[in-house]
Ligand SMILES: CC(=O)SCCNC(=O)CCNC(=O)[C@H](O)C(C)(C)COP(=O)(O)OP(=O)(O)OC[C@H]1O[C@@H](n2cnc3c(N)ncnc32)[C@H](O)[C@@H]1OP(=O)(O)O
Ligand SMILES: O=CC(=O)O
């Protein structure tokens with residue numbers, strides 16, 4: 393399918409034709425033509441920053457933006473549907489889950505094209521169909537497996553949409569012969585099809601923006617949004633965004649990100665899993681930045697506590713919401729005691745967030761809404777805690793860069809291998825979020841597992857029993873873990889061989905891959921190509 397200089401290389405089924413109509417595609421093309429080159433430049437700038445960090449530089453509060461941090465300004469006030477967001481549920485853009493999430497009793501639902509979705513063509517465009525039907529209030533579903541029917545409740549959660557990050561491209565759509573930016577594609581299509589319907593029912597086009605690393609990336613998004621509003625005849629400030637702070641450099645630029653997006657932003661969110669991943673990745677080549685087992689890197693560690701407190705203080709000073717993040721525990725149906733322990737962990741996490749001054753939090757599963765709601769209701773009687781300025785907090789660069797304490801254990805290495813393999817196999821099969829050992833795993837959590845192994849092997853880190861993590865030890869453990877999995881049943885079992893090959897490259901190569909989803913996406917494209925042949 394081709395319109396002007398935009399080409400869709402995938403099959404457009406009748407169900408997808410409306411989403412990919414010529415007006416919508418022309419809009420995508422306009423955005424890409426105007427902003428695609430700058431996105432690519434900003435991705436190259438990330439590489440330059442990485443080189444400096446590899447050479448010994450540390451992130452810092454930027455001198456050139458000191459005035460922005462010092463001056464008195466606020467972001468545009470939040471619209472009424474976003475004033476109370478104590479409990480937000482998140483999930484992939486799967487049709488059944490969209491309905492379940494909107495009906496779940498949460499204040500908001502973040503529909504996710506990102507960490508929890510494999511970007512197959514089918515997932516991405518069917519996701520747009522599902523969200524269009526949700527935004528227009530017409531969504532329904534019958535599960536072919538059991539006949540269960542799903543329909544949208546009249547009173548439902550407010551919808552927010554997370555497009556893919558700036559680092560990804562959508563390879564099925566070319567503008568001027570080049571793949572379009574995946575984030576622009578998801579954003580523009582959703583906005584084009586749904587802004588009017590959402591505004592009519594008193595909501596609006598609301599987004600979460602992931603994985604930014606610099607305030608210039610926020611400036612790019614601001615310009616994309618302003619252009620889109622003008623193009624569609626929407627008043628300035630109609631589109632509202634919440635930005636995830638999930639990179640170490642962005643943690644040093646929270647004021648700047650709020651400032652750049654001040655016409656559109658309503659809050660920041662502690663995307664803790666990507667934050668940990670990014671922290672490991674950006675310092676991965678430095679022997680003085682080796683982290684302990686993934687299980688030891690919790691929000692009680694000083695660097696993560698500091699990041700959450702700085703985010704709350706910065707947001708509230710600027711009139712923006714400070715959203716908490718995701719506890720990875722999910723309900724355990726098969727064991728009451730284990731379930732009680734999992735819910736207790738979620739409670740502790742939410743209590744920490746609410747008592748620190750966060751205005752709301754995320755849950756991964758509808759079964760966790762009651763505990764999150766109870767905690768926030770108890771601590772936060774009003775709609776939010778914007779008036780809690782946390783002037784007692786003083787977070788320094790050192791606080792943000794204090795290494796977490798803990799050991800590296802054989803169990804930690806094996807768990808990273810097992811989870812990394814299981815997750816990649818699931819991802820390749822089209823499932824971007826799966827339960828593994830009773831925890832929610834998505835791209836961000838799995839990235840931690842594989843990056844830690846790369847870092848430990850690269851620096852010959854010591855296990856708590858004194859052994860060195862070298863090629864021989866890691867290779868042997870990978871072989872043993874693969875053998876165990878060969879006898880098991882799990883989501884994506886058919887993709888195990890490819891998952892093993894990719895995972896082995898990710899942890900054993902001398903170069904550290906920026907995002908596991910990029911080579912994994914190449915494989916998904918290969919499968920689609922083979923299916924079509
Ligand atoms: C680091 C980050 O980026 S966090 C944000 C990204 N991650 C997420 O959004 C996590 C989303 N969560 C999920 O995908 C799921 O909860 C999983 C994969 C972890 C577990 O899913 P399941 O194994 O299907 O859970 P389970 O069997 O208990 O589900 C019970 C019901 O709840 C529904 N459900 C579970 N999680 C969700 C959710 N997040 N949203 C909506 N419905 C959900 C299921 O669809 C199922 O519905 P049904 O009874 O009508 O069939
Ligand atoms: O997107 C959320 C995260 O924790 O990563």
Ligand SMILES: [Mg+2]
Nearest residue numbers: 507663666836
């Ligand atoms: Mg994330």
